[in-house]
Amino acid sequence: MSAEYRVDLDAFARNLRRVRDAVAPAEPMFVVKDDAYAHGLEMLVRRALDEGVRWFGAFDVNTGAAVRAVVGPDARIFVWLIGGADDLAAGIAADLDLGIGDRVLLDDLAALPFDGVARVHLKIDTGLHRNGIRPEEWGAALARTSALVAEGRLRFEGIWSHISEASDADDDDARALFLDARDAARAAGLSPRFSHLAASAAGFARGEFREDLVRVGAFSYGIRPAGGPSEAELGIEPIASLVATVTSIDPAGVHVDVGSAHGLPSALAGRFDVATAGGPRRVETIGFTSLTVAPWDAAEIGEPLTIFGRGALSSATDLAELIDTIGEEIALRVSPVLPRVYAKSQG
Numbered sequence: 001m002s003a004e005y006r007v008d009l010d011a012f013a014r015n016l017r018r019v020r021d022a023v024a025p026a027e028p029m030f031v032v033k034d035d036a037y038a039h040g041l042e043m044l045v046r047r048a049l050d051e052g053v054r055w056f057g058a059f060d061v062n063t064g065a066a067v068r069a070v071v072g073p074d075a076r077i078f079v080w081l082i083g084g085a086d087d088l089a090a091g092i093a094a095d096l097d098l099g100i101g102d103r104v105l106l107d108d109l110a111a112l113p114f115d116g117v118a119r120v121h122l123k124i125d126t127g128l129h130r131n132g133i134r135p136e137e138w139g140a141a142l143a144r145t146s147a148l149v150a151e152g153r154l155r156f157e158g159i160w161s162h163i164s165e166a167s168d169a170d171d172d173d174a175r176a177l178f179l180d181a182r183d184a185a186r187a188a189g190l191s192p193r194f195s196h197l198a199a200s201a202a203g204f205a206r207g208e209f210r211e212d213l214v215r216v217g218a219f220s221y222g223i224r225p226a227g228g229p230s231e232a233e234l235g236i237e238p239i240a241s242l243v244a245t246v247t248s249i250d251p252a253g254v255h256v257d258v259g260s261a262h263g264l265p266s267a268l269a270g271r272f273d274v275a276t277a278g279g280p281r282r283v284e285t286i287g288f289t290s291l292t293v294a295p296w297d298a299a300e301i302g303e304p305l306t307i308f309g310r311g312a313l314s315s316a317t318d319l320a321e322l323i324d325t326i327g328e329e330i331a332l333r334v335s336p337v338l339p340r341v342y343a344k345s346q347g
């Protein structure tokens with residue numbers, strides 16, 4: 001081993017239990033976009049299924065189909081990046097729950113030949129303007145949906161939105177729009193089985209946002225919000241660590257073969273310590289494929305040091321805060337060329 005990304009699946013399972021407790025009586029939807037936030041989709045989905053997770057949030061249809069291949073027929077898989085008719089067809093074929101945020105997709109669905117009934121969650125745009133049906137188009141979308149329900153081609157499974165979680169006031173405004181949209185759906189005779197609008201932060205902090213499902217990514221992986229509560233306050237723990245072995249030692253310091261090419265931002269040089277056999281040592285330079293750490297007595301080639309994450313001195317979010325970004329970005333940048341190694345807890 002020269003460098004690897006170690007994922008502790010038992011710690012992950014503890015986070016999942018904590019998430020379940022924190023959002024109860026809502027049910028968590030475990031969000032696995034971007035290869036499970038770069039932890040590796042298959043192993044995390046498998047463990048989540050073993051831990052009783054029954055909703056997965058997969059982002060796009062390809063990821064949804066990959067999750068379906070792992071979980072089999074019983075779990076629900078929600079996708080919300082749907083480009084057009086081909087995606088709809090593929091999503092229906094993989095038995096996915098379809099997040100529809102564009103009225104045109106309802107027309108595509110109406111024109112599509114398929115067997116069975118499409119399970120649809122309509123997305124109301126509550127202010128983020130990413131995708132989502134605008135309030136002024138909501139009535140027309142509901143009418144279209146009602147017609148498809150009457151034809152037996154669509155089941156109205158859910159209404160959902162995505163909120164910024166950046167300010168409580170903005171989130172409150174978004175929630176008011178969400179509730180209006182749901183009232184309008186009910187008035188049109190469409191009662192969604194599932195309402196969902198919160199992700200990790202609002203799901204933990206704000207009970208009235210939990211509704212039926214909370215879509216939880218970051219906290220499942222033990223990634224706390226930048227500038228927000230600590231892992232201990234949230235009751236979560238980092239599950240992954242970037243570990244590398246010493247590859248050379250010279251008067252300049254101790255070197256390991258991890259650099260910016262592996263996803264570690266070079267702007268972090270000189271700004272954080274790694275855990276070594278000789279105690280905490282400062283990372284002095286970060287090159288393209290290697291970094292240099294301040295030396296310690298008796299440093300030996302082949303001994304491991306932990307750069308960030310579980311068992312390190314800094315979490316992904318600690319590093320993110322040094323360069324004004326968010327923990328997810330540090331986690332997502334960990335290069336796919338570094339092997340993912342899945343371990344049981346060391347406690």
Ligand SMILES: *Cc1c(COP(=O)(O)O)cnc(C)c1O
Nearest residue numbers: 031162199200215216217218219
């Ligand atoms: C990524 C994402 C989530 C999960 O957000 P976290 O803050 O990581 O929990 C939830 N919903 C949508 C629509 C997302 O894109």
